[in-house]
Amino acid sequence: MSILLEVRNLSKTYSQQAGLFRQRSICALNDISFSLLEGRTLAIVGETGSGKSTLAKLLVGIEKPDQGEIILAGTAVQISHYRQYNHIIRYIFQDATTSLNPHQKVGQLLDDTLRFNTQMNVEQRRQKIRLTLKQLGLLDDHAEFYPHMFSGGQLQRVALARALILDPKLLILDEALTALDPSLRAQIVNLLLELQQKSGLAYLLITNHLRLIKHIADDLLVLHYGKMLDYGATAHVIANPQHDYSQKLISSASA
Amino acid sequence: MQLLDIKNLTIELTTPDGLIRAVDRVSLSMREGETRGLVGESGSGKSLIAKAIVGVLNKRWRVTADSFGWRGQELSNLPYEQQRKIIGRDVAMIYQEPSKSLDPTAAILDQLEEAIPDHRLEGPWWKRSYMRRRRAIALLHKVGIRDHQSVMQSYPYQLSEGICQKTMIAMAIAKDPKLLIADEPTTALETTTQAQLFRLLASFNQLKGMSILLISHELELIARYTQSLSVLYCGQLVEAGETASIIKQPYHPYTHALIKSVPGFQPNLPPKTPLYALPGSIPVFQHLPIGCRLGPRCPNARKECVKTPALERLHNHYYSCHFPLIGNKAP
Numbered sequence: 001m002s003i004l005l006e007v008r009n010l011s012k013t014y015s016q017q018a019g020l021f022r023q024r025s026i027c028a029l030n031d032i033s034f035s036l037l038e039g040r041t042l043a044i045v046g047e048t049g050s051g052k053s054t055l056a057k058l059l060v061g062i063e064k065p066d067q068g069e070i071i072l073a074g075t076a077v078q079i080s081h082y083r084q085y086n087h088i089i090r091y092i093f094q095d096a097t098t099s100l101n102p103h104q105k106v107g108q109l110l111d112d113t114l115r116f117n118t119q120m121n122v123e124q125r126r127q128k129i130r131l132t133l134k135q136l137g138l139l140d141d142h143a144e145f146y147p148h149m150f151s152g153g154q155l156q157r158v159a160l161a162r163a164l165i166l167d168p169k170l171l172i173l174d175e176a177l178t179a180l181d182p183s184l185r186a187q188i189v190n191l192l193l194e195l196q197q198k199s200g201l202a203y204l205l206i207t208n209h210l211r212l213i214k215h216i217a218d219d220l221l222v223l224h225y226g227k228m229l230d231y232g233a234t235a236h237v238i239a240n241p242q243h244d245y246s247q248k249l250i251s252s253a254s255a
Numbered sequence: 256m257q258l259l260d261i262k263n264l265t266i267e268l269t270t271p272d273g274l275i276r277a278v279d280r281v282s283l284s285m286r287e288g289e290t291r292g293l294v295g296e297s298g299s300g301k302s303l304i305a306k307a308i309v310g311v312l313n314k315r316w317r318v319t320a321d322s323f324g325w326r327g328q329e330l331s332n333l334p335y336e337q338q339r340k341i342i343g344r345d346v347a348m349i350y351q352e353p354s355k356s357l358d359p360t361a362a363i364l365d366q367l368e369e370a371i372p373d374h375r376l377e378g379p380w381w382k383r384s385y386m387r388r389r390r391a392i393a394l395l396h397k398v399g400i401r402d403h404q405s406v407m408q409s410y411p412y413q414l415s416e417g418i419c420q421k422t423m424i425a426m427a428i429a430k431d432p433k434l435l436i437a438d439e440p441t442t443a444l445e446t447t448t449q450a451q452l453f454r455l456l457a458s459f460n461q462l463k464g465m466s467i468l469l470i471s472h473e474l475e476l477i478a479r480y481t482q483s484l485s486v487l488y489c490g491q492l493v494e495a496g497e498t499a500s501i502i503k504q505p506y507h508p509y510t511h512a513l514i515k516s517v518p519g520f521q522p523n524l525p526p527k528t529p530l531y532a533l534p535g536s537i538p539v540f541q542h543l544p545i546g547c548r549l550g551p552r553c554p555n556a557r558k559e560c561v562k563t564p565a566l567e568r569l570h571n572h573y574y575s576c577h578f579p580l581i582g583n584k585a586p
Contacts, residue, residue, distance in 0.1 A: 047445045048415075153536050181296035181472055186516035186532035193529060208446050211475065215518035215526055234526075252450040 010068035039200035046223035090163035107143030210253035260324035292477035295487030347427035353419035364407035496572035
């Protein structure tokens with residue numbers, strides 16, 4: 001298996017106006033390095049303000065990093081040129097109900113994604129949409145539905161369909177599983193695992209749910225105030241965390 | 256002593272399509288000093304039940320029950336004013352998303368002082384406001400907020416979700432309630448704060464004998480902190496009993512699926528293997544199946560399941576299923 005994504009010494013600082021002439025800088029990410037193989041899952045845990053979401057934003061190119069490099073499949077890239085790379089890395093938002101446009105039919109939504117990002121013609125796009133919907137266990141008729149006509153779990157599937165329709169290599173799930181009901185979550189987890197086994201998709205999972213991480217993640221990265229504390233195989237990190245904060249986090253989840 | 260004893264609580268909503276039964280004949284009973292969990296997926300009516308107990312549902316909902324016993328007293332026979340008085344005195348509720356349920360236009364101190372009832376304060380009337388402030392500070396200390404000065408002067412938007420939740424708890428315990436209803440108290444919180452809050456609730460339960468009704472969809476959390484458990488599916492009570500025995504041997508296929516879908520309860524499950532999940536999704540309220548509402552998704556549903564099963568009892572374990580999983584008959 002080859003390395004899909006490698007991140008080296010990534011840093012990001014935000015500056016904030018403090019007074020008339022002074023600027024205060026907030027270090028959101030400090031010297032982060034990790035690598036992700038094809039078909040593997042990396043979980044990132046940390047509390048609010050630990051820089052998890054900043055990291056995700058840097059990876060999809062919503063923000064530019066201050067320092068460090070992102071190496072995608074062997075070549076260093078400027079992900080901020082996101083038009084070139086957004087097929088490879090896709091992002092799923094926390095809440096499917098609010099991240100889909102209520103004015104658009106699902107078919108239209110998926111069609112737009114293809115229209116803006118690929119060279120496919122009308123017939124090819126229609127084929128692709130049908131194929132993707134089927135892959136996610138939705139019906140062809142669902143393309144004519146508006147988002148409000150779906151239940152929560154189906155909406156999450158639609159969000160997944162939007163992400164997967166471009167055949168990405170890496171999927172970033174930002175707390176996408178947290179808000180789901182347990183039986184629904186089990187369904188979505190099964191779907192994700194199946195996709196990973198079939199097509200070698202890699203996941204970057206941002207969540208607080210340690211038990212779930214134990215089940216589906218190969219590697220675990222603990223972030224705390226922008227610093228990387230523990231990084232390694234999930235079972236290894238959970239068994240012997242090195243830093244105080246990771247210890248506290250892990251014991252609070254299993255106590 | 257029985258603290259709360261509700262028989263066949265039904266909550267209905269009139270819509271243009273007819274009457275929708277959101278909660279279908281649910282019975283709930285709690286002893287004094289008990290912690291009970293109420294588990295169910297979104298739309299299973301768990302928040303509705305809590306709101307019906309406290310009486311904050313709006314007029315569109317029709318709430319009926321065969322009996323509503325409160326500490327040996329039948330509340331449904333009393334006049335409305337008196338019911339409100341008893342419930343207002345003895346029951347407190349914590350809502351989900353604390354930063355949204357606190358008043359955004361008032362400082363924490365004002366909100367907290369408002370929640371302290373007059374009969375909790377001693378001393379002559381001219382000392383009242385001073386006593387009230389002292390009590391507010393003591394309450395904040397009690398829920399584990401040490402820096403009371405800055406918290407009291409803040410507005411809800413200035414505080415973190417965890418601190419907001421703690422102030423909500425402080426407001427709830429200001430009147431020393433007999434029953435504390437916590438409706439998804441930790442959904443918005445971090446893992447470390449979650450554990451802190453549950454320890455806090457557990458300490459109130461042990462030190463003061465306060466009963467706690469914990470509502471959540473996370474079975475794992477509930478199982479760790481409660482003595483008994485009620486499981487709801489789509490407004491129907493599917494199983495109730497002691498937490499440990501339900502987790503060990505569920506009788507209802509839904510509870511069974513719920514337990515098996517949580518990786519934490521399956522220590523022998525190798526990582527990255529598929530989890531057990533029921534097919535299909537939760538029905539919407541406009542199209543509820545007749546009879547047992549799990550019917551279309553249940554792995555061992557048969558012809559009889561179009562009739563609603565009655566609640567049956569085996570030792571201290573209630574279940575409502577025609578074909579319970581007794582004797583290790585896994586589906």
